[in-house]
Every structure is written in structure tokens, then in C-alpha cells.
Amino acid sequence: MLPEEKAEEKPEDGIDKRDLALIEAALYVAGRPLDVNELASVLRTRSKKRVQRTAEKLIELYNTRDTAIEILALQDERYVLQLKAEYTPEVRRLALRPLLSVGPLKTLSYIAYRQPLPQKQVIDVRGQHAYGHVKQLEDMNLISRERAGRSRIIRTTEFFADYFGLSHDTKTMKQQLKNIFAKDDLDEAERSQPSRTEPS
Secondary structure, X not given: OHHHHHHHXXXXXXXXXHHHHHHHHHHHHHOOOEEHHHHHXXXXXXXXXXXXXXXXXXXXXXXXXXXOEEEEEEOOOEEEEEEOHHHHHHHHHHOOOOOOOXXXXXXXXXXXXXXXXXXXXXXXXXXXXXXXXXXXXXXXXOEEEEEEOOEEEEEEOHHHHHHOOOOOOHHHHHHHHHHHOOHHHHHHHHHOOOOOXXXX
């Protein structure tokens, strides 16, 4: 097969099929990003380089396959096995993990795509019911609110990124979200924005 031919062209430096299988199994079972230390414990090694070489080789092998699954290297030496973004809309409803209802999910997608942003902007765009959404999302540790003068600035948390298998890098995350969430929903939310009359 082509992947094996490529493998012979590059020095493997001790990478074997069992190491590849163990990292693949760990990422599959975890269902979230794993860092180098967690993967090292699976391989029973203290060598970060061994883990990184093995993970990079696994990414290379997945890139040669025409499947709906991919392995990505994320920020902070983390790796994740996930569904490719273009397949998510078609199968999201079949996911076993509990999902948010439509309202809070749309509010969360708006926050993630526009972050960091003032809470007032979220309420202006999503409506007064979004106060409840923001509280729910904060209780689930999907977003955080920080005081900035008289307002609060909202952004997603690291747990949000891990839960949805997204990058911790905001710019990369927003690119991923473009593929996951319907851009039309975000545009529609902007169009339905009420007039900017300041509440007393």
C-alpha cells in the first residue's frame, strides 16, 4: 500500500505498528484531545519525542486515507481524533453525547465565532432570552465572563474547545466553526439585531 511505501522512504526511528495503534486507540477512547504526557503514559515511555514522532506519523497515515475521520495536532502539544468538519452537520443529530437545545447552541456558536465580545452584544443580537443561555453556558463551563469596566467580556473556555474537539487557538477555532456551524445562522442573527437603543 502507498502509506507503507512512504514509511520506508523515511527513517522510522523506532516507530512500530503497536505504538501507532496504541495512540489511535487512546485518542478514540478518550473522545477529547490528549496531551503528550497522557499519550506517553499509554506508550509507557518518558520520551516526548517518541510520542510526537508516532503521533505525527499517525496524522500522516490518516491524511492518506479517504475517510471522514482525521487526527489533528493542536496547540500545547495536544492531539485529537475527530470527525472532519464537513461531515458534522449531516450526522450531529445522531451523536450520543447530550447536546444543547437549539437556542443555547446558537448563542454559544455566536459567542465562539465572535469572541471575545461584550455580553451586551450577545443580548442585543440573540435577544433577552440569551441571559438564560449565558447563565446555562457558564454553569456548564463552556464560557467565561470577565469584568471589563462596567461591562462583561465573554469568551469560550478551554473545556469548550476540548468538549467539541476544537483548537485552543481562537483564530484556528473560528475557521473550524465556519465549517461546523451554518454561517447563515450567524448572518441571520446579525440581520435580526434590534436597534441599538441603550437600556437605562
